[in-house]
Amino acid sequence: MCDNPSTDHLFQQLDDYIDSLPYKKEDLIVILHQAQALFGYLPDKVQWHIAQKLDIPSAKVYGVVSFYSFFTMKPRGKHVANVCMGTACFVRGSEKLQAEVEKQLGIKTGQTTTDHLFSLDSVRCIGACGLAPVMTVDGKVYGRLNDPKEVEHILATYETENQISETVVH
Numbered sequence: 001m002c003d004n005p006s007t008d009h010l011f012q013q014l015d016d017y018i019d020s021l022p023y024k025k026e027d028l029i030v031i032l033h034q035a036q037a038l039f040g041y042l043p044d045k046v047q048w049h050i051a052q053k054l055d056i057p058s059a060k061v062y063g064v065v066s067f068y069s070f071f072t073m074k075p076r077g078k079h080v081a082n083v084c085m086g087t088a089c090f091v092r093g094s095e096k097l098q099a100e101v102e103k104q105l106g107i108k109t110g111q112t113t114t115d116h117l118f119s120l121d122s123v124r125c126i127g128a129c130g131l132a133p134v135m136t137v138d139g140k141v142y143g144r145l146n147d148p149k150e151v152e153h154i155l156a157t158y159e160t161e162n163q164i165s166e167t168v169v170h
């Protein structure tokens, strides 16, 4: 169990979830999905905890986490932006769009902003080719993004939303 009290309840939730599964060892991928949903990512201590709980080698857990691209070992931002680099979007300027989003967020694709508000990734076709070039933020699709002002407006929406929720919390 982790010594950090701020994550103790997450480990407890994870344990409860694992305990509820009939075939624990066979459900490693499902358990990792749940762990990532709880912690936001899969750091060493979470992987080690799962290995202990399932009584399997931690190398096996690491092997699965590092094999699948949907698992991440790095902390993610509160919002995840994905620029589509599929063929239709590429032809219609997704490289420019990606460069613009990177510039506005001040990070490269695959990175997270220092305030942990945004992570930026790229995806292959998301099935919205008619709207190319396309970006998603937390799964919401934004299309025809050829104007940097439009990108600025979208990102600002999430920044403002965050400021409002922080004001309400404090």
Ligand code: FES
Pocket (backbone or CB within 6 Å): 084, 085, 086, 087, 088, 089, 090, 124, 125, 126, 127, 128, 129, 130, 132, 134
């Ligand atoms: S190629 Fe981007 S949505 Fe299809």
